[in-house]
Amino acid sequence: MRPQFVAHAPVEENSSVAGALKNEFPLFGERPELIYLDNAATAQKPLSVLDAERDFYLKSCANVHRAIHSIGEEATARYEQARKRLARFIGARPVETVFTHGTTESINLVARTYGETLGPGDEIILSVMEHHANMVPWQQLAERRGVALKFIPVSEEGELDMAEYGRLLGPKTRLVAVTMISNVLGTINPVEKIVGAAHAAGVPVLLDAAQAAPSMPLDVKALGADLLAFSGHKMYGPFGIGILYGTERMLDALPPFMGGGDMISEVRLEGFSANELPYKFEAGTPPISQAVGLEAAADWLSSVGLDALGEYESALAQRFMEGIKGIPGIRILGSAARRAGIVAFTLEGAHAHDVAAYLDRFHIAVRAGHHCAHPLARRYGIVSSARASVGTYNTCEDVDTAIRVLSRAGEAL
Amino acid sequence: MSDPFAAVYEEIIHEHYKRPKYRRILEGLPYVENPSCGDRVRVSIRLGSDGRIADVAFDGSGCSISMSSADILAEDIIGKTPDEARQSIETFLSVLRGELDVDELDAFGDAVAFKGVAHLPVRVKCAALAWRAALTQIDSIDKPQMNAKS
Numbered sequence: 001m002r003p004q005f006v007a008h009a010p011v012e013e014n015s016s017v018a019g020a021l022k023n024e025f026p027l028f029g030e031r032p033e034l035i036y037l038d039n040a041a042t043a044q045k046p047l048s049v050l051d052a053e054r055d056f057y058l059k060s061c062a063n064v065h066r067a068i069h070s071i072g073e074e075a076t077a078r079y080e081q082a083r084k085r086l087a088r089f090i091g092a093r094p095v096e097t098v099f100t101h102g103t104t105e106s107i108n109l110v111a112r113t114y115g116e117t118l119g120p121g122d123e124i125i126l127s128v129m130e131h132h133a134n135m136v137p138w139q140q141l142a143e144r145r146g147v148a149l150k151f152i153p154v155s156e157e158g159e160l161d162m163a164e165y166g167r168l169l170g171p172k173t174r175l176v177a178v179t180m181i182s183n184v185l186g187t188i189n190p191v192e193k194i195v196g197a198a199h200a201a202g203v204p205v206l207l208d209a210a211q212a213a214p215s216m217p218l219d220v221k222a223l224g225a226d227l228l229a230f231s232g233h234k235m236y237g238p239f240g241i242g243i244l245y246g247t248e249r250m251l252d253a254l255p256p257f258m259g260g261g262d263m264i265s266e267v268r269l270e271g272f273s274a275n276e277l278p279y280k281f282e283a284g285t286p287p288i289s290q291a292v293g294l295e296a297a298a299d300w301l302s303s304v305g306l307d308a309l310g311e312y313e314s315a316l317a318q319r320f321m322e323g324i325k326g327i328p329g330i331r332i333l334g335s336a337a338r339r340a341g342i343v344a345f346t347l348e349g350a351h352a353h354d355v356a357a358y359l360d361r362f363h364i365a366v367r368a369g370h371h372c373a374h375p376l377a378r379r380y381g382i383v384s385s386a387r388a389s390v391g392t393y394n395t396c397e398d399v400d401t402a403i404r405v406l407s408r409a410g411e412a413l
Numbered sequence: 414m415s416d417p418f419a420a421v422y423e424e425i426i427h428e429h430y431k432r433p434k435y436r437r438i439l440e441g442l443p444y445v446e447n448p449s450c451g452d453r454v455r456v457s458i459r460l461g462s463d464g465r466i467a468d469v470a471f472d473g474s475g476c477s478i479s480m481s482s483a484d485i486l487a488e489d490i491i492g493k494t495p496d497e498a499r500q501s502i503e504t505f506l507s508v509l510r511g512e513l514d515v516d517e518l519d520a521f522g523d524a525v526a527f528k529g530v531a532h533l534p535v536r537v538k539c540a541a542l543a544w545r546a547a548l549t550q551i552d553s554i555d556k557p558q559m560n561a562k563s
Contacts, residue, residue, distance in 0.1 A: 353450060353476035353539065369450045383451035383474060413477075 004305035005312050011319060014312040015396040021304060022393035026050065033363040035398045040183050040342050040389035041367050043214055043236045045297075052296035053238060056289045064288055065262055065279070079288050082295035083278075089298040090228065091219035092245050098278040099286050102242035103210040104133040106229030107177070109244055109281060110206055111137035113254040114175065114227075120146035123172040125203075127152040127160055127189075128379050129182045132372040134208045138177065152178070154379055158185035158334020166197060173203045181211035184371045184387060185334035186317060186342030195224040204250060210234055214301065214391065215340055216310040226250050232290060236392070237297030241290035244281065251277050258283040304392055313341030316390045316399055323403030329410050333380055341390040344371070347406075350413040352384040355406075358413060359386075362405045418528075425526035430477040435487035437470040444473060445546035447538050452479045456486070456546040458554055466490050466498055471543055478527075478536050483543030485523045490547065495555040502544050502551075509537045 062075040087097040153161040204226035213230035232241040260283035329348030356368035370377040444453040452475030461467030469487035490498040507513040
């Protein structure tokens, strides 16, 4: 069987688990020299995910929810089975689990449905550390409907200012939409407290789980999330698919999002009536093979010791930070106490692009730029930073090599 | 990938980045920005009495590609008429867009160093930044003159 990450084990021990898991990723067979540290952007795909998608195309390719023919029935069954699996993956019911094309669409869906019920005098609370996907849809809504946006500030350490959050929450607040893990700073936000305070004020919460889904078990009921969004491709699944979870009460109350086939129960020339949940939000042909691939990704992630994975990734990030903090000119962004496997840093005198290009010469892939979080970069007074983010297949050796190469970057650039 | 001149190109880019000849502090001009990485640059162009570009300067912040490209742009268009400069810039940008073969850059001076960048879609934007700024700038200084003639 597959090796599993072990909680509270020495990092070297889990590193050998990661090294063994790496063999399940064909891309690393093609590129044995690659040290992939850009997992916060997208994760590589294990063979089981690729096989599942391929198997669907080879054996069951048909459209869903339409055909009477047996292959169409089979495609529908596989698609709905994938929904059940994803629902179980997050502790939800299938009726509450909507397939979208990714986190961005999931959040836009909420902004375009729930958001449309709001207007002047209503407020939405976000944080300064939000990814553009959880910022721009709300800015668009603010322009459309005159809703006011309030932002939870981020401290120098990279943590949310919870006292200020408490002050922002008020009778006008209609939604709190925050990320569980910062895609730049790696900060793990105190979701329990955020949700608790919001619910005490009678305000629903949307959690952006794009970075959390690949690293920790999600239980929407335990989290108390009213809405939760994530993407398949960051959790070792295919591109072009994501999930929007919503409580049945919440989703039921919302108008449909996109119009088209499958989201209707009846169409007349005068109008239409919307389909039941979750189909109400799945207009047109959905990402069917991707759903099958995502099911395989959920299976895969659940089989590697997801409980202990986050702890291992944090330990790797810690090792990386320890290794680079002594390098002259290195500045690490944020120093939150609870931190996932993501580290953003700058190197004095060198642009982040040049740092990333230098690392790339040694086959080390990191992200450079503002990581789709402009306001956060401004918060730290920087234009761009480099970011290393680890995943299930990254070993201590990967991290140590990156540290070694980075220690020479300053003089080379 | 294994271009025998890769190291030479890299050296040219590095030299212009570390020791730019045309970098000065400018004021009052708008920046041209690359929204994907936050790099920004502005370019000032002065025409001489002979109608040719007499002086070019730039300032801004960004990676080695965008900043060296600004310095190389300055070197390239000094001494040219606005039309010649426009043509040169259009050629350079067309190569970066993949519309012209990279060998077109052989006719350039140090801009030849960007042959290796032309197939890197993310960094192409960095290389194009100052050249785009220059194009706008040339249009704005050249137009009043054309009007005066007519």
